[in-house]
Amino acid sequence: MRKFFSNPAVRETLRVIIAVSIALALGFLVTLFVSEDPFGAYKAFLLGPLSKFNRFGDWIEESITLILVGLSVAIAFRANMFSMGTEGQLLLGALVSGSIALFVPLPTILRIPLAIAAAMAAGFIWGWIPGYLKAHLDANEIVSTLMLNAIALKMYDYFLIFHIKAPDAGYNASDFFPVEGSLPSFIPNIPIFERAYALFSDKTNITIMVYVLIIAVIAAYYLIYRTPFGYKLRMVGANIKFARYGGIDTKKTMILVFAISGIFGGLAGAHLSMAIHTKLIANISVGMGFEGIVVAILAKINPLLIPITGLAYGYLRAGANVMERSSDMSREMIFVIQALIILFVTAERFLPTIQKRVEERKENNSHAEKIAPSDGGSHEV
Amino acid sequence: MALLVDMRNIVKVYSNGVVANNGVNFQIEKGEIHAIVGENGAGKTTLMKILYGLEQPTSGEIFIKGEKVEFKNPINAMKKGVGMVHQNFMQVPSFTVAENIVLGNEPTEHLFLDKKKSIEITEELSRRYGLFVEPAAVTETINVGMRQRIEILKILYLGVEILILDEPTAVLTPQETKDLFEAVRVLVEQGKTIIFITHKLREVKEISDRVTVMRNGKIMGTMQTSEATRGGLARMMVGREVFLDIKKTKMKRGNKKMVVKDLSYVSDTGRTMLRDVSFNLYSGEILGVAGVEGNGQTELVEVLTGLRIPAAGQATVGGGVVTGKTPREVRMAGVAHIPEDRLTNGLAVSASIDDNLIVDRFFNPPFRKGVTIDYEEIEKNGEEMIKEFGILTPNGQLPVSSLSGGNMQKVVVAREFSSEPKILVAAQPTRGIDVGATEFIREQLVQKRTDGAAILLISADLAEVMSLSDRIITMFEGEITGVFPDASTIEEDELGYYMLGIKRQSKKEMEALL
Numbered sequence: 078m079r080k081f082f083s084n085p086a087v088r089e090t091l092r093v094i095i096a097v098s099i100a101l102a103l104g105f106l107v108t109l110f111v112s113e114d115p116f117g118a119y120k121a122f123l124l125g126p127l128s129k130f131n132r133f134g135d136w137i138e139e140s141i142t143l144i145l146v147g148l149s150v151a152i153a154f155r156a157n158m159f160s161m162g163t164e165g166q167l168l169l170g171a172l173v174s175g176s177i178a179l180f181v182p183l184p185t186i187l188r189i190p191l192a193i194a195a196a197m198a199a200g201f202i203w204g205w206i207p208g209y210l211k212a213h214l215d216a217n218e219i220v221s222t223l224m225l226n227a228i229a230l231k232m233y234d235y236f237l238i239f240h241i242k243a244p245d246a247g248y249n250a251s252d253f254f255p256v257e258g259s260l261p262s263f264i265p266n267i268p269i270f271e272r273a274y275a276l277f278s279d280k281t282n283i284t285i286m287v288y289v290l291i292i293a294v295i296a297a298y299y300l301i302y303r304t305p306f307g308y309k310l311r312m313v314g315a316n317i318k319f320a321r322y323g324g325i326d327t328k329k330t331m332i333l334v335f336a337i338s339g340i341f342g343g344l345a346g347a348h349l350s351m352a353i354h355t356k357l358i359a360n361i362s363v364g365m366g367f368e369g370i371v372v373a374i375l376a377k378i379n380p381l382l383i384p385i386t387g388l389a390y391g392y393l394r395a396g397a398n399v400m401e402r403s404s405d406m407s408r409e410m411i412f413v414i415q416a417l418i419i420l421f422v423t424a425e426r427f428l429p430t431i432q433k434r435v436e437e438r439k440e441n442n443s444h445a446e447k448i449a450p451s452d453g454g455s456h457e458v
Numbered sequence: 459m460a461l462l463v464d465m466r467n468i469v470k471v472y473s474n475g476v477v478a479n480n481g482v483n484f485q486i487e488k489g490e491i492h493a494i495v496g497e498n499g500a501g502k503t504t505l506m507k508i509l510y511g512l513e514q515p516t517s518g519e520i521f522i523k524g525e526k527v528e529f530k531n532p533i534n535a536m537k538k539g540v541g542m543v544h545q546n547f548m549q550v551p552s553f554t555v556a557e558n559i560v561l562g563n564e565p566t567e568h569l570f571l572d573k574k575k576s577i578e579i580t581e582e583l584s585r586r587y588g589l590f591v592e593p594a595a596v597t598e599t600i601n602v603g604m605r606q607r608i609e610i611l612k613i614l615y616l617g618v619e620i621l622i623l624d625e626p627t628a629v630l631t632p633q634e635t636k637d638l639f640e641a642v643r644v645l646v647e648q649g650k651t652i653i654f655i656t657h658k659l660r661e662v663k664e665i666s667d668r669v670t671v672m673r674n675g676k677i678m679g680t681m682q683t684s685e686a687t688r689g690g691l692a693r694m695m696v697g698r699e700v701f702l703d704i705k706k707t708k709m710k711r712g713n714k715k716m717v718v719k720d721l722s723y724v725s726d727t728g729r730t731m732l733r734d735v736s737f738n739l740y741s742g743e744i745l746g747v748a749g750v751e752g753n754g755q756t757e758l759v760e761v762l763t764g765l766r767i768p769a770a771g772q773a774t775v776g777g778g779v780v781t782g783k784t785p786r787e788v789r790m791a792g793v794a795h796i797p798e799d800r801l802t803n804g805l806a807v808s809a810s811i812d813d814n815l816i817v818d819r820f821f822n823p824p825f826r827k828g829v830t831i832d833y834e835e836i837e838k839n840g841e842e843m844i845k846e847f848g849i850l851t852p853n854g855q856l857p858v859s860s861l862s863g864g865n866m867q868k869v870v871v872a873r874e875f876s877s878e879p880k881i882l883v884a885a886q887p888t889r890g891i892d893v894g895a896t897e898f899i900r901e902q903l904v905q906k907r908t909d910g911a912a913i914l915l916i917s918a919d920l921a922e923v924m925s926l927s928d929r930i931i932t933m934f935e936g937e938i939t940g941v942f943p944d945a946s947t948i949e950e951d952e953l954g955y956y957m958l959g960i961k962r963q964s965k966k967e968m969e970a971l972l
Contacts, residue, residue, distance in 0.1 A: 303830045308820050312813070315806035322765060322795070322803040323817030324786030 100421040104414035111410050118404035125399025126392055134281025138353050140391030141290050142345050146369030147383040148297045149341035154378050155301055156334040157314040162222030163342040164366025165229030166203045170196035170346025172233045175357040178258025185257045193347050200343020201336045208335030212328035237357055249359035260284035260352045284352040297380040310334055462488040462651055468518035470504055478504035480675040491652045493662040496672035496695055497892030498862035502655050506622050510542040511535035541613030542622040547605050551598035555591050556580040559611050583611050588644040603634035622653045628890055631750050639665050659688040671695055696894045706904055709928040712741035715881050715912035721771035723757045731757040732936045737972040744913040746927025749957050754936035755916045759885045763795040764788035789818050794879035796870055798886040804870040805858050812840035812854040815873050847872040864895030871899055885916040932956035941971040
């Protein structure tokens, strides 16, 4: 039994479970104070995403975005590059893929791959820029990516308002994408899946992006851990001076890291425009790119854990949405609860520290009890 | 004699299961200079951290002047008169010397720091203990020796009686070391007691009254220094016979491998760090560079290995220019490089040992297979190297940070030696590592040289330069001041004059010998 608990993976899982439980309990405490019907509200929060089929769909769709932006952030962070640029890459990915979905007169089979590829390319370029600025001009990546985010946002708005939306529309949004430009459901429309197809395509926007996502996760993992480029990326991240000393072209690596990170940001944009909204709207992303930081850090920057943390964080957000809609809890309080959970889970030393204190106290007590010539097992070592 | 410190049956098990101290009994008498020696990871530093309150023992008792004490933190320990001078100085660089010394217990005047008073305090301390400092100088502008004296004065100001010095000479030049030892003797005359952690057996003989040897968390013995021999101490530390003096075959000098011509380097701040450096490096020889640190050696090494671009001049290997090229191109030309600071350049400590061993070759077969890299091969390579170079680790997938300093250096050496270099630039190859690893690395260097490699050896340890090199050049302020074609016939003092620029050979004299 002792051995089971000393396994690091088991300890870590336990730690997360305990941390989430404590945070949820605190969250409930908050709910108790501000809600007339705390049990109902909290139930909506905890079980909401599973309570209705369309809510389940919202959860999965949101999680796909979160996982993609998480991968984007993870690739940059793994190389110790603090790119904040995912948000801008995502916006341009949405803009480019949306424009192709709307205006390029190609059949579905060509239009969709073209739109997705274009979103990836947009992200690549928008990542390449801060990479180049850092590598050759020593521009701080946090500042440059934030500035580029602002530029991307205004470009998005400009094209949407002045070129894309119908001139007589009273709101800033494009028309819905035509069928040729919308992503098909992840369940193929063939007779044996008929009922499932009807159910999912009617109630949810879960599209073939699911498969793209699976490929993206595996690709990110292989890229980082199984390719020469990934080796360079990891060495640059671990110690850039060592990488240079060892003969790695650190500048080129740096630029590529930013650019490849951008590909995943662009993909997230394509998912937002072509799967979730099927149109371009103003404020299509309110900081989704930054949520990628949370997802990546919760996963300890491990691409294989990002789907898990993305789904978990997506669940939290989806639950919060349900709570907001179906109870008297204000959005602000919901954010407080969400933040509490993230805080507890990311505070890695929180539980080990408590555990150590408890052990120390136990030890001291046992020392005091036995006036101990045997001295608590120390001679075994 | 009075027993000042009595540590009884100290056991320290770290939370990761490492047993750092295993039933240690350690006594200090009042007024002695007590050296503790042992390999990296032998438990010396842990024992001292326990005495200083930084770590708490798993079991065991500590008595100071016969009174049982339990230190929860260094402040407790200071109150009982125990202070420690760390290897890494804990000072505010922008403060003056005096401000750093009184930091934490500042004399105040109307809530503000009383600068005059703090300078007086510093001068008084400095005078009493014979530790010279300039109270008004800004700390970041003064040299390492004085910064260390600040550290000592700082704890003396707090009224400490027992001073623990953790490898104090590692950062000092020979002259500064002499000054330090002088100061230590004054401190003892004033009634202080010194515990001195070191790797250098010569220093043990020179300064200490008694010496304790540790190995594997246990004390192997304590003796009067006068009764100890360097060989005997080394044997106790390592657990087997150690050859402190390297046996070398006669040099068989081969052809010219590297030609360095009029190399100059100017730092970013505009200082000329290298001035018209020229020399030839032959296969089958070790060319030692002797000099006080900071006289251009670092720049020379980094210019030769592609990490810096020279302002003028060039170095060629087999006719091809290597200066101004990328590190990869320099490596391709057959130049390997043991960097002076393994933690800055030589290793990525958070990455695995396996990964650290392939940084110069991951893009070649067998490691590269098409677009992927083959981790089976990388692990196999790691296993072989760990075995061949005796790196102490359960496996190669662990991060380098889990290794002791000596084993970290072995990782660097394993990588650089296994690339089969024609030329090896070795900077401080044994700095800060234990006797066993030092012996191993020195043997390997000599072996490579005997096998026909050309080796440029840069070391702050003059004894190392003198014992390993076939030929020696001295550097002072970025210039070569002397060439000594036969390292075995030079006196240390004579070299010193050239290292300090007091003596100089003329260009003509040197030309034929370079």
